[in-house]
Amino acid sequence: MRLKIAFLLFFLFFIVGVLTLPHYGINWDTINHLPRGQVYLRYFLTGKKDFSELPHYQMYWQDPGDIFPPKSIRESKSPARSFYQHDAFNFDWYMQIDGDGHPPISDILSSIFNRVLFGHLKIVNDVDSYRVYGILLAAILVGVVYYWIGGIYGGFSGLIAAASLALYPLFWAESHFNTEKDVPEAAYFFFFVYSFYRGFTQKKWKWILASGIFAGLALGTKFNVLFAVFIIVPWLLMYLKGKIFRKENLKMLLVSLLAALIGIAIFYGTWPFLWQDMVEGTQKVFGFYKGIGTSSSLGINTYPLIWIAITTPLVILSLFLVGLIKIVTSFRKDKKLLGFILILGFAVPVVRVVLPGANIYGGIRQIMEYIPFMAAIAGIGAGYIIQRIKIKSLGYFLILFGLLSLFTTLIRIHPNENVFFNVLVGGLKGAKEKNITSWGNTFGGAYRQGFEWINDHAESGSKLVYAYELMPNAPLVWIRPDISFSNTNRSGFLRNGEYAITLTYDGTSTRSYYDAYLENMVEPVYESGVDGVSVVKVWKNDQNYVKDAYKKQESIEGVVWNGVNNGILIDLGKRYHLSYLKLQYSRGDCNEALSGKVMTSVDTENWSVSSEPIPSGVVSVLGDQPRNGSLYFPFLADEARFIKIEIDSNKSCLNNTKVVSVYHFSNLDQ
Numbered sequence: 001m002r003l004k005i006a007f008l009l010f011f012l013f014f015i016v017g018v019l020t021l022p023h024y025g026i027n028w029d030t031i032n033h034l035p036r037g038q039v040y041l042r043y044f045l046t047g048k049k050d051f052s053e054l055p056h057y058q059m060y061w062q063d064p065g066d067i068f069p070p071k072s073i074r075e076s077k078s079p080a081r082s083f084y085q086h087d088a089f090n091f092d093w094y095m096q097i098d099g100d101g102h103p104p105i106s107d108i109l110s111s112i113f114n115r116v117l118f119g120h121l122k123i124v125n126d127v128d129s130y131r132v133y134g135i136l137l138a139a140i141l142v143g144v145v146y147y148w149i150g151g152i153y154g155g156f157s158g159l160i161a162a163a164s165l166a167l168y169p170l171f172w173a174e175s176h177f178n179t180e181k182d183v184p185e186a187a188y189f190f191f192f193v194y195s196f197y198r199g200f201t202q203k204k205w206k207w208i209l210a211s212g213i214f215a216g217l218a219l220g221t222k223f224n225v226l227f228a229v230f231i232i233v234p235w236l237l238m239y240l241k242g243k244i245f246r247k248e249n250l251k252m253l254l255v256s257l258l259a260a261l262i263g264i265a266i267f268y269g270t271w272p273f274l275w276q277d278m279v280e281g282t283q284k285v286f287g288f289y290k291g292i293g294t295s296s297s298l299g300i301n302t303y304p305l306i307w308i309a310i311t312t313p314l315v316i317l318s319l320f321l322v323g324l325i326k327i328v329t330s331f332r333k334d335k336k337l338l339g340f341i342l343i344l345g346f347a348v349p350v351v352r353v354v355l356p357g358a359n360i361y362g363g364i365r366q367i368m369e370y371i372p373f374m375a376a377i378a379g380i381g382a383g384y385i386i387q388r389i390k391i392k393s394l395g396y397f398l399i400l401f402g403l404l405s406l407f408t409t410l411i412r413i414h415p416n417e418n419v420f421f422n423v424l425v426g427g428l429k430g431a432k433e434k435n436i437t438s439w440g441n442t443f444g445g446a447y448r449q450g451f452e453w454i455n456d457h458a459e460s461g462s463k464l465v466y467a468y469e470l471m472p473n474a475p476l477v478w479i480r481p482d483i484s485f486s487n488t489n490r491s492g493f494l495r496n497g498e499y500a501i502t503l504t505y506d507g508t509s510t511r512s513y514y515d516a517y518l519e520n521m522v523e524p525v526y527e528s529g530v531d532g533v534s535v536v537k538v539w540k541n542d543q544n545y546v547k548d549a550y551k552k553q554e555s556i557e558g559v560v561w562n563g564v565n566n567g568i569l570i571d572l573g574k575r576y577h578l579s580y581l582k583l584q585y586s587r588g589d590c591n592e593a594l595s596g597k598v599m600t601s602v603d604t605e606n607w608s609v610s611s612e613p614i615p616s617g618v619v620s621v622l623g624d625q626p627r628n629g630s631l632y633f634p635f636l637a638d639e640a641r642f643i644k645i646e647i648d649s650n651k652s653c654l655n656n657t658k659v660v661s662v663y664h665f666s667n668l669d670q
Helices: 002-019 030-046 071-075 091-097 105-120 126-153 155-166 169-177 182-200 204-219 223-239 246-271 278-295 303-311 312-329 338-351 370-388 390-415 428-435 446-457 514-523
Strands: 462-467 497-505 526-529 533-540 552-553 560-564 567-585 595-603 608-610 630-634 639-647 657-665
Touching: 002 126, 002 155, 030 091, 030 105, 105 126, 105 182, 126 155, 126 182, 126 370, 126 608, 155 312, 155 370, 155 390, 169 182, 169 390, 182 204, 182 223, 182 246, 182 338, 182 370, 204 223, 204 246, 223 278, 223 338, 223 428, 303 338, 312 338, 312 370, 312 390, 338 370, 338 390, 370 390, 428 526, 446 497, 446 526, 446 533, 497 514, 560 657
Parallel strands: 462 497
Antiparallel strands: 497 533, 526 533, 552 657, 560 567, 567 630, 567 639, 567 657, 595 608, 595 639
8 A cells, every 4th residue: 555655646746747847947057968968878879979860950949838849840750859969069079078067877867758758759848858857756756755754654754754845845846957967866865875774674685786776876967975975874883783793784785885886887887988087087077076065164054054944844844853853752762773864864965065165056956865854854753743742633734734835835936936935034035135145046947937928929020138148048949930039139228129038036137237237227028936026037128118217318418538547537527327338439550359447436536347347248239349440338327427448558449539429317317
């Protein structure tokens, strides 16, 4: 019966997970993983090092909201080629650069799902077919958590543990699009600990060997699993205390060594880059992890602890704390030390990024392996409450009501669950107000909502840009073919009517002129968010959508300017709220490419340096400035009377300035 319930939970999570895949965008790092996975998969299957023998890729439009491929793909008789089977990426190229990143196993495995579900069966679209891999692993993990905890602490504890995992906001959201790194790592990490524990406690060598396979899969995804030694070794020392030299235990230890060799073999056997020079390649990979996982700080890093406290739903956090109490108070009775290994499974991933010299950024998605252990302990806590409370029906009601409330919350904020903050900080709105680092960052997950709106509402032949981001942040197949999607369309103060999309989170409004211009001066035409805080916005940079205060850009009369040491000093006569300036210069024997900076002041004593240097390309339709005898430079309604342009060289063409025009927002200066 327990196995049937575990399978049912797996099945429910998997089906709902797959059906909701089109609600989520791709992870920002996707472009670093899926092309590599396809290259390595092709090499392993055929020995070929590129895609030159495949039919030329034909760009098409995939409705972002549709789980199925477009009709043209489904009706084609030949295998479908993926957008990420890109001719620019080949085996030889990865042999040169592939040590500065995570291992490739999950890239390869997710590419298998793409080749089967999209390439041959054509039942899931190109992008989402890769992510079925992550959903499958997450669903199996939910089933395993139930099976393990339910078998020892009872069905109710197992059910609450599984529900706590499935409903954990970060886990649910990231299982849909963080499927090349953190979600697979969390699953394989837990499977490794589970199979190792089961192998030793039941004296079954096959489970020990299975743990080696899972360790290899985890190691081939991320190096986080290396820290599992601080889980396994302390648990073994406690469990085998005084019994290490018994025959059956020595046998298990020998099998464990074989399992370790299996894991290492999987790691090296699936990463062709390392075959060239295993020693040098391994050192390079360790150097990569050292670079992203360490810092110069000597103090305790409380950031992960705070994040776990404020992003874990209170019902799960409360049950987890009760579970800890149960495990500690029952420690002597726990002969197989399940509670001990679960606590280590939670604590080790967290402690390693809390210790002095450790580094983590962007929340706690990089250590997601703590989540299934936390959920398991929460399940134990739920069972303990039922044991201790006199009115058991009240205990069942409160626990189930808490989880049901969480479920309704997830529906309300769907599909932005990975920006969930609990009531301790006041939700996402409170996190923004308190300036919690990385508030609102969906890491690419929210783009798809904006693209769906653009496809439904943008006029034929429209232009589209990112406000700041890079073009690979979303696959071009999501954009209607008549829309020109290129960051070269950014027009800023020229207001050429391009649509602009961005994810909005901690720090984005001050990244660049174009970000700040849109955020402060243009009304969005679409936004989606949580708790009244937008996580994705779309603007139309058209005069009709510019806020009233910034609609009029008029030239300032009577501008006086003079050449000074290393630059030009402009006197506007009085204070204005500036929009942009335009310099015109002769292009004789001079250099247009030399750099400089722009400063503003109200009194020539206190100067404010613009964050945009010269040359500047933030209004990309104009190209890098200066060019072709002109310099356009934008402002953000800065109040100033004086403008100073400092030039780094007397050979700059800006020294040959002939005409200076400055524009201001006349509605602000009335």
